[in-house]
Amino acid sequence: MAPLFRKSQYSTLNMTGRKPVFPGKLVTPAPGAEATDPLKRREIPEGLWEKCKQCSEMVFIKARQENNNVCPKCGYHYPMTAAKRIELLTDKDSFVEMDADLESVDTLKFEGVDSYVGKLAASKKKTGLKDAVVSGTATLDGKKYALGVMDFRFLGASMGAVVGEKITRLVEYAAKEKLPLVIVTASGGARMYEGMISLMQMAKTSGAVEKYQALGLPYIVVMTHPTTAGVTASFASLGDLIVAEPGALIGFAGPRVIKDTTQANLPEGFQTAEFLLKKGLIDRIIERKNLRAELSLLLDYFQNCAISK
Ligand SMILES: [Zn+2]
Numbered sequence: 001m002a003p004l005f006r007k008s009q010y011s012t013l014n015m016t017g018r019k020p021v022f023p024g025k026l027v028t029p030a031p032g033a034e035a036t037d038p039l040k041r042r043e044i045p046e047g048l049w050e051k052c053k054q055c056s057e058m059v060f061i062k063a064r065q066e067n068n069n070v071c072p073k074c075g076y077h078y079p080m081t082a083a084k085r086i087e088l089l090t091d092k093d094s095f096v097e098m099d100a101d102l103e104s105v106d107t108l109k110f111e112g113v114d115s116y117v118g119k120l121a122a123s124k125k126k127t128g129l130k131d132a133v134v135s136g137t138a139t140l141d142g143k144k145y146a147l148g149v150m151d152f153r154f155l156g157a158s159m160g161a162v163v164g165e166k167i168t169r170l171v172e173y174a175a176k177e178k179l180p181l182v183i184v185t186a187s188g189g190a191r192m193y194e195g196m197i198s199l200m201q202m203a204k205t206s207g208a209v210e211k212y213q214a215l216g217l218p219y220i221v222v223m224t225h226p227t228t229a230g231v232t233a234s235f236a237s238l239g240d241l242i243v244a245e246p247g248a249l250i251g252f253a254g255p256r257v258i259k260d261t262t263q264a265n266l267p268e269g270f271q272t273a274e275f276l277l278k279k280g281l282i283d284r285i286i287e288r289k290n291l292r293a294e295l296s297l298l299l300d301y302f303q304n305c306a307i308s309k
Contacts, residue, residue: 189229
């Protein structure tokens with residue numbers, strides 16, 4: 001990385017005397033998506049079944065949800081909320097959230113079809129989250145590690161100042177405490193409501209990751225559907241080990257933009273995890289049902305690998 005971007009510390013917000021914030025355990029999933037009141041559900045029988053997006057079979061929604069949100073018929077991996085993902089990858093009640101109070105600010109006073117303020121309010125209400133990433137520390141089979149999980153429901157898990165700052169603080173905390181680092185990505189890219197501020201998060205998070213990796217500490221990325229644009233182009237592609245869920249869309253720009261720019265015919269399925277595994281960007285594809293056990297194994301492999309200086 002160019003010396004221009006090298007800094008002793010990359011987190012920028014409220015730096016004076018700051019210590020990592022641990023306000024408490026992660027709250028239960030917000031009302032919505034996967035946490036539907038069973039009594040309410042009974043009153044709406046038409047909501048019991050749905051047509052699978054991939055195989056078009058009628059699937060009992062509860063069966064899909066109990067199967068880690070994977071279609072029991074064809075194995076299609078539906079998106080997961082951050083809370084459910086954390087539940088999947090950590091020991092019970094071990095997750096301690098960091099920086100839970102950081103909230104985005106509408107610096108540009110962005111107005112469009114809807115204002116940024118309006119979009120933020122709607123996403124907060126829908127997800128119960130304050131922004132698109134949840135970060136903290138946890139154990140998995142007793143092994144402590146730092147974990148960041150993006151939640152696509154919150155403005156397409158786009159990266160603005162808060163997402164960038166929370167990722168950066170997590171990386172810097174993991175470096176300080178010599179913890180393995182795992183980030184589960186899902187993102188539509190940079191949060192354009194924040195203009196240049198969103199774009200600089202790419203350099204900021206990448207800079208922090210470089211410093212973390214210089215200590216010889218392991219950084220594992222779990223790419224989920226979809227991981228695109230500015231997140232792919234920064235911390236998501238910098239893992240020492242990059243794994244992905246089956247069928248995940250992974251890319252930078254959309255196919256039409258690439259085709260128009262390069263004037264080339266694009267190979268079939270070139271933005272899928274499977275294609276990128278063949279090309280070497282992805283190291284391994286792991287089905288969700290095996291993710292917990294395999295992550296635990298990876299944390300075993302990487303234990304005590306910090307370089308002592
Ligand atoms: Zn299906």
